[in-house]
Amino acid sequence: MTDPTPRTDAGRPAFGRAVLRRLPLVGTILGLGLALWLVATNDLGAVAEAFGRIGLPGLVAIVLVRAAVIALCGLAWARILEGLSAAQAGAFITLRFVREGINVLLPVASVGGDLVGGRLLTFRGVAGTLAAASILVDMLMQVATQALFALGGVALLARVEGEAAARLAGWTLQALLVTGLVLAAFFAFQRTGALRGIERRLADLGRRFVRDGGSPGSDSGGVQASLDRVWDRSRRGHLAQSFVLHLAAWVLGAVEIWIALACIGIENVGFAEALVIEALSQAIKSAAFPVPSGLGVQEGGFVLLGALFGIDAGTALALSLAKRVPDVVLGLPALLVWQNLEARRSG
Numbered sequence: 001m002t003d004p005t006p007r008t009d010a011g012r013p014a015f016g017r018a019v020l021r022r023l024p025l026v027g028t029i030l031g032l033g034l035a036l037w038l039v040a041t042n043d044l045g046a047v048a049e050a051f052g053r054i055g056l057p058g059l060v061a062i063v064l065v066r067a068a069v070i071a072l073c074g075l076a077w078a079r080i081l082e083g084l085s086a087a088q089a090g091a092f093i094t095l096r097f098v099r100e101g102i103n104v105l106l107p108v109a110s111v112g113g114d115l116v117g118g119r120l121l122t123f124r125g126v127a128g129t130l131a132a133a134s135i136l137v138d139m140l141m142q143v144a145t146q147a148l149f150a151l152g153g154v155a156l157l158a159r160v161e162g163e164a165a166a167r168l169a170g171w172t173l174q175a176l177l178v179t180g181l182v183l184a185a186f187f188a189f190q191r192t193g194a195l196r197g198i199e200r201r202l203a204d205l206g207r208r209f210v211r212d213g214g215s216p217g218s219d220s221g222g223v224q225a226s227l228d229r230v231w232d233r234s235r236r237g238h239l240a241q242s243f244v245l246h247l248a249a250w251v252l253g254a255v256e257i258w259i260a261l262a263c264i265g266i267e268n269v270g271f272a273e274a275l276v277i278e279a280l281s282q283a284i285k286s287a288a289f290p291v292p293s294g295l296g297v298q299e300g301g302f303v304l305l306g307a308l309f310g311i312d313a314g315t316a317l318a319l320s321l322a323k324r325v326p327d328v329v330l331g332l333p334a335l336l337v338w339q340n341l342e343a344r345r346s347g
Contacts, residue, residue, distance in 0.1 A: 035296035038303065038317060046314030050264050051321050058263035059325050062256045066326035069249045070100050076245035077138045082238045084229060087124040094337065095120050101334030104293040104327040114139060116338065123345055133226035137239075140186055141246050146282060147179050149250040153279025156272055157308075165308050172280060175287065190227050254278035260322040261311075269309050277305045293327065 039047070054062075074093030081087065095117045102113030114135050121131040150172060157169045231239070258274040284301040285294035294301075299320045306316030 030291065030296070032295055035299050038296065038299050038313075042313045042317060046312070047317045047321070050315045050318035053265060054260050054263040054318070054322050058259055059322065061259050062322055063326045063329050065252065065255045065259065067330060069252050070097055070330065072245050072249040072252065073100075073142070076141065076242040076249070077134065079238045079242040079245065080134050080137050080141070080230060081126070081130065083235070085124075085126045085130060087121065087126050091121070091124045097330060097334040098338045098341075101331035102338065105331040105335060107292050120338070120341055123341060127226070129223045129226040130229070132223045133230050136190060136223075136227065137230050138242070140183065140190070141239075141242050143179070143186075143286075144183055145243060145246040145250055146286060147176055147183065148247060150279045150283040151176055153276045153283075156276045157280070160276075160308055162308070168280070168304075168308070172283065175283070191231060193224055250279070250282070251275070253282070256323060256326075257319060260319050264315060264318065266311060266315065269311065273309050277302070277309070280305055293324075298323070 071093050074096030075089060077096055078087075078089040078092035081092075098120060099113035099117035102116055106112065118131045118135040121134065122128050126134075154169050154172050154176070157165055157172075254271065254275045254277075257278050258271050261269050261274065281298060281301040284304075285298050288294055288297040291297050299317055302316040302320040303313050306313070306319070311319075
């Protein structure tokens with residue numbers, strides 16, 4: 001007789017997978033709700049007026065700056081595999097646009113585009129394990145440089161008078177401390193060989209099911225071996241260049257804010273203030289990574305940070321809208337490139 005009692009042990013992994021699958025959708029709904037609330041509780045006419053003052057030339061300039069930012073990130077990715085693969089820098093730049101387009105336009109967590117980018121890199125003749133290793137190292141570089149950029153933003157914020165600025169700086173420093181611990185753990189995971197043990201267990205499990213007959217203790221290298229090649233001491237120069245390029249990309253992103261504020265006519269906010277807004281808004285957005293493209297979170301961050309420099313909520317929301325224009329203008333063609341690459345591969 002069949003036991004009607006559900007097996008909770010078997011159900012737990014399935015429940016966990018279901019939660020992970022729905023996390024981006026839940027994040028989208030919550031983010032959209034926050035964005036709508038911000039718009040509804042502020043003067044929509046003021047938002048439209050401020051956005052209109054940016055004008056077409058300002059928006060074009062912002063899109064061009066974003067294109068330069070993404071290109072720098074693509075070059076940083078290319079430097080990670082310089083000398084280890086035959087793929088040219090142009091391929092990395094193109095795929096970096098694809099990664100960005102997926103992350104900002106599709107309802108996936110902020111790492112979805114990175115996973116697709118690693119897969120697409122194999123279409124260019126890069127081994128799958130090496131492509132995966134490059135993504136892991138690139139993500140580490142990106143987060144590490146963002147943390148450094150945010151730390152610079154906190155240093156500039158410390159010069160701003162007021163309790164709100166001091167409180168925000170303190171919270172950010174605490175968050176950066178946690179980020180530093182996570183980064184150290186992520187780096188140790190890549191360098192201590194922990195991944196090799198995981199891969200070996202997965203390989204042994206696979207042989208058990210497919211009855212491959214191979215040696216259960218054999219180790220063909222896998223992603224850990226590729227990580228060891230990427231992190232080899234002889235390649236410190238390439239990795240340092242990748243780090244610097246990523247950091248330059250974060251700093252260049254502040255130019256988007258500076259252009260938008262200059263077009264709107266905010267005269268009391270210079271490039272230093274734009275650096276603070278960019279650094280901390282990106283940190284806030286990254287902290288809410290389950291929310292696709294930081295929908296609503298970015299807008300709330302701009303309102304919070306703008307208030308520190310006397311920027312009204314309507315202008316702050318217009319600034320956030322201006323930052324989203326490149327997401328669409330550059331993201332849509334990137335998605336088409338992705339589909340074209342997939343179609344050519346399957347064809």
